[in-house]
Every structure is written in structure tokens, then in C-alpha cells.
Amino acid sequence: MVVATTSLFLAIEVAEKAMNNAGRYCLTPDEIKTLNDAGLTTQFQLDEFWSQNLSNAPTHLDSSGSPALSNSLAEQCID
Numbered sequence: 001m002v003v004a005t006t007s008l009f010l011a012i013e014v015a016e017k018a019m020n021n022a023g024r025y026c027l028t029p030d031e032i033k034t035l036n037d038a039g040l041t042t043q044f045q046l047d048e049f050w051s052q053n054l055s056n057a058p059t060h061l062d063s064s065g066s067p068a069l070s071n072s073l074a075e076q077c078i079d
Contacts, residue, residue, distance in 0.1 A: 027046065
């Protein structure tokens, strides 16, 4: 019984980490190609898109139900 409970808590923790980090990774080559096709062709435009739309996006709701940011390391993707 203890093993099942521990496994369940571990699975929930892994799922929460994955959800918290969703959208916080560097753009893939396919995503960059899609953005290039949409007219974002320079590295500056891609970096600006990243910082305006992804790295500063809310990641969860705070205790009052308002969107809030986490301490993500997404800015590491911008060189």
C-alpha cells in the first residue's frame, strides 16, 4: 500500500513539473520554421516573440485566481 501511495505522489509531482514547464523550452527548428513562414525572419524578431509571448507568460493561478508568473529559466533560451 505504501508503494502504491508513493508511486501516485511521484507521478503527480512529475506531471506538475511537466505542466509548469510547458511552453518554457527553447523553440524547436520546426517552430522556428513556422514563425519564419509567418514573417518572423530575423533572430531579433524570434527573440522578441519569445520574450513577449512565452518567457513572460503566466504559468499558473495564484491563491486569488489571478494569472501569476513562476521563476522559470526560459530566458536562458535568448542568447
